[in-house]
Amino acid sequence: MEELIKKAGILIEALPYIQKFSGKTVVIKYGGNAMINDELKNSVMEDITLLKFIGLNPIVVHGGGPDISAELDQHGVKSEFINGLRKTDAETMRIAQMVLMGKTNKEIVSLLNTKGGRAVGICGIDGSFIECKKKYTELGGEKKDLGYVGDIVYIKHCLLDLLASDQYIPVVAPIGTDDEGNSYNINADTVASAVAAAVHAEKLILLTDVEGVKDDGGNIIYEAHKNEILEMIDNKVISGGMIPKVLGCIDAIDSGVTGVHIIDGRIPHCLLLEIFTKSGIGTLIKGDNY
Numbered sequence: 001m002e003e004l005i006k007k008a009g010i011l012i013e014a015l016p017y018i019q020k021f022s023g024k025t026v027v028i029k030y031g032g033n034a035m036i037n038d039e040l041k042n043s044v045m046e047d048i049t050l051l052k053f054i055g056l057n058p059i060v061v062h063g064g065g066p067d068i069s070a071e072l073d074q075h076g077v078k079s080e081f082i083n084g085l086r087k088t089d090a091e092t093m094r095i096a097q098m099v100l101m102g103k104t105n106k107e108i109v110s111l112l113n114t115k116g117g118r119a120v121g122i123c124g125i126d127g128s129f130i131e132c133k134k135k136y137t138e139l140g141g142e143k144k145d146l147g148y149v150g151d152i153v154y155i156k157h158c159l160l161d162l163l164a165s166d167q168y169i170p171v172v173a174p175i176g177t178d179d180e181g182n183s184y185n186i187n188a189d190t191v192a193s194a195v196a197a198a199v200h201a202e203k204l205i206l207l208t209d210v211e212g213v214k215d216d217g218g219n220i221i222y223e224a225h226k227n228e229i230l231e232m233i234d235n236k237v238i239s240g241g242m243i244p245k246v247l248g249c250i251d252a253i254d255s256g257v258t259g260v261h262i263i264d265g266r267i268p269h270c271l272l273l274e275i276f277t278k279s280g281i282g283t284l285i286k287g288d289n290y
Contacts, residue, residue, distance in 0.1 A: 014276035021275065022055035024202035025164055027257075029192035030108070031063040032209040034265030041111060044207070047271035048169065049117040057164040060112075060119075061172045061195055063188035064104040068096045082144050083137045084244075088185050093148040096185050097123075100173040108171050119169040122159070124176035125183060129156040130191065132176035132184050150176045150184025152191070155198035164199070193248045197255030204252050205274065206245065207265030212283035213238060213246065223284045226250045246285065253287035260285045 028048065034040045051058045065086075072079055072095055080087040088096065105121040112119035124130025132150035136143050163170045174191040176184045189206065196204035212220045213229070216237045224232075229246050232238045238246060249260035263274045263282030274280045 013278070014272075017276045018054050021202060023057070025057045025059060025199050026051065026203045026205065026275075027059045027061060027192055027196035027199070027201045028271065029061050029063075029189055029204070029206045030265075031188060032207055032265045034207050034270075035062070035064075035104075036066070037266075040266065040268065042115075043268040044265065044271065045108075045111045045115050045117075047269055049112060049115040050272065051275075052117055052167075052169055059160060059164050059170045059172065059195060059199065059201075060108065061174065061188055061192040062100075062104060062108055063174065064096075064100045067099050067104050071095050071099050082139055082146060084241075085135075085137060085146055085149055085187070086185070088147040088149050090148065093183060093185060097175055097183055100175060100185075105171055105173045112169055112171070117169050118167050119171050120163055121171045121173070122163075123173035124186070124191075127156065127159045128177055129159045130176035130186070130194075131156070131178070132186060133178055134184070148182065148184050150178075150186045152176060152186060152194045155194050157195070157198040160195065160199055189245060189248050193252040193255075193257075196252050196257045196260075200256055202258050203261060203275070204249070204257050204259075205261045205263060205271065206249070207270065208245070208262055209264070209266060210242070210262070211264045212262050212281075213242065213285075221283050222280055223286065225286050226253050229285055249285045253285065258287070258289060 034044050048058050069079060075095060077091055101123055109119040109121040131154040132152050135146055135149045135151040137146060160170050174186045174188040176186050192204060215221055233243060252260055261274055261282055261284050263270050267281060270281060274282055
């Protein structure tokens with residue numbers, strides 16, 4: 001009986017959050033170890049399906065770098081990275097598109113459907129809803145052409161709105177297109193941030209392989225204003241690969257997203273723990289309107 005009462009208490013703790021977020025859109029960037037480990041895959045898909053059934057509107061944006069790398073290796077295509085971005089020639093783009101849409105996206109859709117959800121897999125080519133242009137980067141003061149790597153110009157969010165506001169869960173592969181019909185590979189974190197801003201999401205949640213943003217003592221920071229995050233970058237408390245991640249979070253907040261969460265996707269049911277408990281398990285980055 002005590003165990004049952006504890007379970008009831010957990011549901012009651014979640015009630016105000018369910019009420020607060022009912023009808024709101026949540027964008028989830030799905031990546032890291034949660035895409036590799038079967039137990040974690042199932043846990044995340046159960047969380048997303050539950051979010052839909054209790055009244056939230058989840059939109060999933062996924063990556064697929066390891067799958068792409070494995071397929072390129074099988075085809076004998078070598079990868080070159082410049083400033084952390086994969087240089088993408090026509091053959092690499094063909095394989096990336098095949099993997100992201102033909103394999104990774106459909107696996108996620110299928111798994112969500114087995115949990116009782118109604119998932120629909122799409123990419124930016126569908127309805128040309130992710131408009132982009134060729135992305136360039138700088139290395140040693142020199143402009144570098146990355147090939148078919150895209151910079152987002154505009155998100156036509158009507159397709160996402162139609163699906164998410166109905167009974168469906170959109171699952172988005174990070175591929176965009178330009179006005180000439182060329183396909184481009186886009187960083188999944190960038191797509192998730194842009195989608196969250198375009199649909200005026202209540203939350204953007206990034207599933208990662210880290211516990212969250214940490215202070216200089218190695219402790220998780222559970223809540224921080226965006227200005228505090230910028231100060232931590234200046235003071236080199238935040239460094240390395242976490243810098244572009246948190247800057248993307250701040251861009252989303254500046255574009256109207258209420259709050260952005262960086263959470264550890266290696267924890268089972270991480271989404272439910274972050275959204276429906278008082279303390280959460282990762283870092284919430286807040287803007288002025290939170």
